[in-house]
Amino acid sequence: MRNPGGVFISSGPAGDHEVDTFTCAHCQRVTQVRPKERPEDLGGFCTCCAKLVCASCHAAGVCRPIEKWLEQQEAKADRRREYGL
């Protein structure tokens, strides 16, 4: 992978095994990437945020970047705190 989102390294008696990973831009699920694997086989490419997404986020068909989800969670917590809950 040209710009991997991470690397997964397993070391054991049989030797080392290393594989690239990418992190879904929507839900952050980490997926292993085999050499020369196409984006559509990993999940898909979100044409809205122009990032790789996992299969379940691609199937959902909605662009919800992780930043947006984080802001929603923090706003929800702020409201609960304001209401004294």
Added chain:
Amino acid sequence: MAKYAIAQEANQQNLAATFKTQAAVLAGATARRGKLYEFMVGVNGSPPADNELEIDTIRMTVDGTGTAFTPNPLDPADAAALATGKVGYTVEPTTTANTFLVYFAMNQRATVRWLAAPGSELIYPATTASGLCLRAKAAAYASTMSANILFEEQ
């Protein structure tokens, strides 16, 4: 951004057929976003054998009961982390089923390390008690394992 380590070197709990949280990082009372960028897991119990272990990383929404671990700053000049570190849970945190971020199986004899490239870290929100758990389970192996989490605070 300061970087910290949480190591489960004490208070290790035996694995079971259901997921047990080995180490976790969660936003503290003064909440700040954090990014988990690396973890390492390995088995330190006996006897050595070819058992299968399953590991995952999942978001928590409510903390469980575990032993507090003060995150160690990787740069000694950095201030103490606002996040809370915990290891060796005896009561599991509340998580949402099937929302794992990383999931893999490994051999008991292996050591596994995952590290994220900048921009691909696992982020938890600045919401008190929101965080990330590193969990493990094993059908046949019933002893302890070691886990190590590296994260940074924004």
